[in-house]
Amino acid sequence: MTTIELPRGATLWLTGLPSAGKTTLANALAAAVAPSGRAVEILDGDAVRPVLSPELGYSRADRDANVARIGWVASRLARNGVLVIAAVVSPFAEARDKVGAVHAEAGAAFLEVHVATPLDVCAERDVKGLYARQRDGKLAGLTGVDDEYEPPLAPALRLDTAQSTVDQSVQALIELLGKESVL
Amino acid sequence: MTTIELPRGATLWLTGLPSAGKTTLANALAAAVAPSGRAVEILDGDAVRPVLSPELGYSRADRDANVARIGWVASRLARNGVLVIAAVVSPFAEARDKVGAVHAEAGAAFLEVHVATPLDVCAERDVKGLYARQRDGKLAGLTGVDDEYEPPLAPALRLDTAQSTVDQSVQALIELLGKESVL
Numbered sequence: 001m002t003t004i005e006l007p008r009g010a011t012l013w014l015t016g017l018p019s020a021g022k023t024t025l026a027n028a029l030a031a032a033v034a035p036s037g038r039a040v041e042i043l044d045g046d047a048v049r050p051v052l053s054p055e056l057g058y059s060r061a062d063r064d065a066n067v068a069r070i071g072w073v074a075s076r077l078a079r080n081g082v083l084v085i086a087a088v089v090s091p092f093a094e095a096r097d098k099v100g101a102v103h104a105e106a107g108a109a110f111l112e113v114h115v116a117t118p119l120d121v122c123a124e125r126d127v128k129g130l131y132a133r134q135r136d137g138k139l140a141g142l143t144g145v146d147d148e149y150e151p152p153l154a155p156a157l158r159l160d161t162a163q164s165t166v167d168q169s170v171q172a173l174i175e176l177l178g179k180e181s182v183l
Numbered sequence: 184m185t186t187i188e189l190p191r192g193a194t195l196w197l198t199g200l201p202s203a204g205k206t207t208l209a210n211a212l213a214a215a216v217a218p219s220g221r222a223v224e225i226l227d228g229d230a231v232r233p234v235l236s237p238e239l240g241y242s243r244a245d246r247d248a249n250v251a252r253i254g255w256v257a258s259r260l261a262r263n264g265v266l267v268i269a270a271v272v273s274p275f276a277e278a279r280d281k282v283g284a285v286h287a288e289a290g291a292a293f294l295e296v297h298v299a300t301p302l303d304v305c306a307e308r309d310v311k312g313l314y315a316r317q318r319d320g321k322l323a324g325l326t327g328v329d330d331e332y333e334p335p336l337a338p339a340l341r342l343d344t345a346q347s348t349v350d351q352s353v354q355a356l357i358e359l360l361g362k363e364s365v366l
Contacts (some may be wrong), residue, residue: 006222039189039263051255052235054248065237072234073256080222080265 006081016115017144019122021161022087045088064095071099078108114155189264199298200327202305204344205270228271247278254282261291297338
């Protein structure tokens with residue numbers, strides 16, 4: 001057995017409205033970091049939910065439970081030197097704070113990033129057609145429209161993807177990770 | 184950013200009856216590997232269940248769903264260079280095989296280890312008092328007694344903890360990991 005020095009793991013937690021650009025930024029950041037060989041794992045809320053939380057719906061309790069599960073997985077990865085990029089709507093501050101506490105307990109860094117794209121821009125993009133379905137009365141409980149979104153009060157970074165390019169946002173994230181000694 | 188070479192991750196999946204010695208071996212192996220600085224994560228069924236699967240019970244479907252969730256988490260860790268030691272009863276072969284398939288898909292090694300301690304020895308140890316409760320009629324569906332356990336047909340390793348010391352078993356696991364280029 002040789003002695004290995006682990007890089008500093010961290011979870012970059014991207015929170016924001018549907019279509020704010022969380023998944024786009026997660027993928028672009030992962031692609032930018034990939035050439036370094038650094039271990040990176042994307043935990044995308046939409047992709048993880050059917051695996052870990054198929055029985056959960058969209059009530060506050062169910063959303064919070066889903067966030068807690070993803071957060072716990074992120075903490076296990078981050079404390080083993082992985083850079084985790086979580087892209088999860090995670091509308092409630094208390095649930096996000098709990099994920100931060102789980103990371104603190106695990107000795108892993110937790111960096112909350114608010115993808116603060118304005119609602120009208122998100123509704124215009126409407127990547128998954130959720131805003132249209134809500135307008136048509138086919139969907140209730142859409143975060144930011146007829147369900148609550150609590151913006152982080154003191155995120156490590158706030159990005160407005162309507163005001164900056166994907167490249168600029170990725171650069172800001174890389175700077176943050178450098179400042180935090182993760183990259 | 185510096186270039187990092189990841190070690191080969193893998194999941195060592197310890198399956199066996201309650202009180203077979205899975206958790207003891209997981210802890211002892213993790214302690215033996217720790218000095219190398221190698222990233223190691225124990226996923227213990229009893230510890231993970233309340234976090235990821237609080238709503239699941241002990242029907243076959245629920246057990247399988249719990250195994251699938253732990254297996255998915257293990258695959259994310261293993262593909263990022265972590266040595267995962269899973270200690271999960273995981274009584275059904277099909278569910279274990281699916282975890283193996285998830286690992287193959289993720290490009291991570293999956294090593295199934297049967298902790299094949301005889302039932303009478305497990306019942307004698309009875310670490311959690313499950314066998315006693317079953318005998319007293321206070322518990323139904325105990326794996327190996329009144330619920331099924333399907334032993335792996337072709338595990339990477341089979342350990343009988345009644346026939347060997349913890350140190351001997353750990354040594355056998357370390358040899359397996361060496362052979363598989365994980366350590």
